[in-house]
Amino acid sequence: MRIEHVKSYSGSDAKRIRLSLKLTQIMFAEFLGVSKKTVEAWEAGRNNPNGSVCRLLSMLENDPQLPERYLVEMG
Numbered sequence: 001m002r003i004e005h006v007k008s009y010s011g012s013d014a015k016r017i018r019l020s021l022k023l024t025q026i027m028f029a030e031f032l033g034v035s036k037k038t039v040e041a042w043e044a045g046r047n048n049p050n051g052s053v054c055r056l057l058s059m060l061e062n063d064p065q066l067p068e069r070y071l072v073e074m075g
Contacts, residue, residue, distance in 0.1 A: 009049045009057045011042035017060050021067070031067060032056055 009017075018028040018039070025043070029036045032053055041047040049057060060066055 006054045007058050009054050011045050011048055014039070014049050014057060015043045017057055021060065021064055 014028075018025070021028070023031070025039045026036050029039045032039075034053065038047070042049055063069075
C-alpha cells in the first residue's frame with residue numbers, strides 16, 4: 001500500500017471546498033473539528049489549513065459525498 005503525500009491547501013482552497021459542499025463556516029468547522037474562527041482566519045488569508053485537516057480537505061475534495069456516507073448530520 002502506498003500513502004500519498006498530503007497536499008497543501010490555502011484558505012481560498014478551503015473556502016472553495018466548503019462552498020462546493022454548501023456548508024456554512026460553522027458546519028464546516030464542526031465537520032473538520034476546528035473552530036469557526038479558524039475557518040474565518042483561513043478564508044481571510046490570515047492562516048492556512050495544516051496537519052490532518054489537509055488530509056480531510058483532500059478527502060472532501062475527492063469525494064464530496066464523504067460526510068453523507070459516514071452519516072455525519074450537516075445542519
